[in-house]
Amino acid sequence: MSCDPERVTGFVDDELDPQAKAAVAAHLETCPACRAQADAERALRARLRSLSSPEPSAGLEARVRAARRVRPSALPAAARWALPLAAALLLGVWLRGYAPFVAWDLARDHDKCFARQPLPAKLWSGEPRAVGDWFEQQGTRLPVLPAQVGELTLVGARYCPLASLTSAPHVYYASAGRHVSVFVVQHRVRLDDRRAFHARGDSVRLLRVEGELVGIVGEREADVQAFETSLRPVLAAWASR
Amino acid sequence: MDRDQRFEVEILPHLRSLFGAAYRMTGNAHDAEDLVQETFLRAHRAIDRFEAGSNARAWLHTILQRVRTDAFRRRRRRPETVELVGEGPGVQPAQDALASGHEDLERALAALPENFRTAVVLRDLQELSYAEIAAALGVPVGTVMSRIHRGRALLREALGGGSQ
Numbered sequence: 001m002s003c004d005p006e007r008v009t010g011f012v013d014d015e016l017d018p019q020a021k022a023a024v025a026a027h028l029e030t031c032p033a034c035r036a037q038a039d040a041e042r043a044l045r046a047r048l049r050s051l052s053s054p055e056p057s058a059g060l061e062a063r064v065r066a067a068r069r070v071r072p073s074a075l076p077a078a079a080r081w082a083l084p085l086a087a088a089l090l091l092g093v094w095l096r097g098y099a100p101f102v103a104w105d106l107a108r109d110h111d112k113c114f115a116r117q118p119l120p121a122k123l124w125s126g127e128p129r130a131v132g133d134w135f136e137q138q139g140t141r142l143p144v145l146p147a148q149v150g151e152l153t154l155v156g157a158r159y160c161p162l163a164s165l166t167s168a169p170h171v172y173y174a175s176a177g178r179h180v181s182v183f184v185v186q187h188r189v190r191l192d193d194r195r196a197f198h199a200r201g202d203s204v205r206l207l208r209v210e211g212e213l214v215g216i217v218g219e220r221e222a223d224v225q226a227f228e229t230s231l232r233p234v235l236a237a238w239a240s241r
Numbered sequence: 242m243d244r245d246q247r248f249e250v251e252i253l254p255h256l257r258s259l260f261g262a263a264y265r266m267t268g269n270a271h272d273a274e275d276l277v278q279e280t281f282l283r284a285h286r287a288i289d290r291f292e293a294g295s296n297a298r299a300w301l302h303t304i305l306q307r308v309r310t311d312a313f314r315r316r317r318r319r320p321e322t323v324e325l326v327g328e329g330p331g332v333q334p335a336q337d338a339l340a341s342g343h344e345d346l347e348r349a350l351a352a353l354p355e356n357f358r359t360a361v362v363l364r365d366l367q368e369l370s371y372a373e374i375a376a377a378l379g380v381p382v383g384t385v386m387s388r389i390h391r392g393r394a395l396l397r398e399a400l401g402g403g404s405q
Contacts, residue, residue, distance in 0.1 A: 009390035013364065015371045015382075041393050044400075048350075048365035051343055053261035061256055066284040067278065068248070109352050 001027045008034050012041045045063030048056050077133055082241060096164040097190045099196075103204040103217070105163045105212035109170065110181040110217040111200055113160070140169055142184060143238035148149060150229045151175040152223060168215075173227075180218040189213050209235045244288050251291070255298050258367065259305065265362050266309075268351060276312075280305040299373035302363060306377050349399035352401050357392030364389050 001023050010016045011024040028035050033168065064086045113120055123134045128147050135142045145153050152173040160170040167186050175182040189206070191213065197204040203217045203224040214235060218224040242250070259280065263273035275314075283304050284291070291300055350358060363374045371389075374384045 005394075006386055006390045007362045009393065010329065010371075010386050013371065013389070015386065040397055044393055044397060045365050047346055048361070049368075051366065053257065053272075053366075054259040055268070056274060056277070057270070060260065060278065061253070064253070064256065064278055064281045105399065174294060223260055 003027075003031060003034055005034070005037060010035050012038050012045070013019050047214070047234045065224045066190060077189055097188050099189055099191050099194070099206055100163075100197055100199070102164075102189050102213070103206060104199040104219050106168075106181070106183050106185075106215045107199035107202040107204055109121045109162070109183075110202060112174070113170070113181070119156065119174075120158060121172060122158040122236060124156045128154060135169055140184070142188075143231075143234050145171055145234070146230055147183060149173065149180070150223065150226050152178060152180050152227075163235055178218070178220060178223060180216065181216040182227065182231070183217070185213040207235060208230070209240075210239050247291075247293075248285050251293070252281065252288065252301070255301055256281065257328050258282065258298060259301055262302070262362050262367050264269070265366065266355075266359055267352065276305060278310055279308045283308065296369070296373060298367060299369050299377065299396050300368065302369065302373070304379040306379070345400055346396070349396050352399065353392055354394055357388050357395060360385060360388035361392040361396070 005015075005025075007016065007020060009019060009025050011028075014021075015041070016024060020156045028038060042119075045067065051090075060198050067110050096119065123131060124136070125131055126147060130145050131154065136158070143152065152175045155172045155174050157171045159167040160183070164187055168186075169184045169185065171182040173182070188211070191206055191208055195206045197206070202217050202219055203221040205224055205228050206211055207216070209216045214231065216224050216231070218227070243383050250342065256277065260273055263276045263280075264270060267273045267276060280301060284301055288306070291297065350361070359378070360374060363369045363377065364371075369377070371382045371385045374385045378385070
């Protein structure tokens with residue numbers, strides 16, 4: 001083998017495969033120059049290993065320990081999704097009872113239903129007793145609602161799914177392009193003095209009746225106002241039953 | 242053992258040694274501490290990917306080189322790809338080592354082109370294998386051998402030990 005100084009370096013470091021190692025060893029026997037290189041590299045390596053190591057400042061280890069504690073990724077994997085999930089649940093529970101959100105949700109359902117052709121009613125009737133009986137068969141007792149308020153007449157009813165994951169009795173009134181919905185919300189809603197809302201371009205009134213809440217939704221403020229006036233005595237009588 | 246315990250037992254004991262290597266790579270204590278701190282934070286985050294029983298120091302050097310590359314990239318400057326002998330920024334020798342009787346060696350090491358200096362530091366001071374150095378630097382084993390050879394040859398030349 002001829003001189004190969006790089007392989008001599010590999011030989012000194014014992015990093016050659018057995019065949020190459022044997023070849024270099026044999027070469028060193030006969031080549032004073034390569035032998036001198038090997039000796040010099042060993043001596044240099046020994047000097048390098050004896051160099052004293054510079055010391056880090058006392059603060060480095062403390063900083064490494066402290067910084068790794070505040071890294072968000074230091075949280076266990078479960079905590080990374082559990083915290084946002086818990087926050088979302090709390091927000092959901094809070095929203096469920098938040099009156100403006102309920103008003104918005106009722107307006108959303110009102111718009112959705114009246115945009116559909118035909119109206120998604122489960123019961124078609126202009127007869128208040130028939131509507132009351134139908135709800136009672138499904139297990140919900142409702143006050144006897146009027147057959148007509150102004151020009152708006154009773155047309156039908158159904159249960160509507162709300163964002164709060166409950167379903168609310170929903171009664172439809174209509175007259176030539178004007179619509180009013182009456183909902184009965186059966187979960188707790190935090191309602192202070194404010195009971196008139198505007199949501200999605202609709203007018204919404206929320207009236208508390210015992211543990212329940214009656215919501216009136218319509219495109220026209222005057223229609224909703226008229227329904228509130230008409231329903232108040234009915235609801236008062238129902239509440240004292 | 243949980244992550245923190247593994248980090249404590251298997252990784253943290255290498256802090257001083259890594260600092261020594263980083264000091265000789267960067268040439269000053271401030272940059273070396275920044276480099277080592279970021280390396281250990283990344284190591285803590287990635288501890289699940291560290292195979293128990295493998296060489297922790299080699300693994301840390303792989304991370305350290307990535308931290309350096311990222312820093313270079315951020316500064317829109319790449320580490321020189323030295324094959325030109327005699328170029329590249331020399332670094333200041335470690336001041337506390339100047340009184341140790343190895344001043345000439347410290348100076349010669351600091352004056353080496355960066356790629357050769359890194360290879361020599363990883364081999365002769367950190368005692369990594371060629372394969373571990375190749376993995377850390379992302380270069381073939383043959384390149385590692387070549388850089389160590391040339392680094393040592395330049396050191397011997399600078400120390401007046403003659404050539405091969």
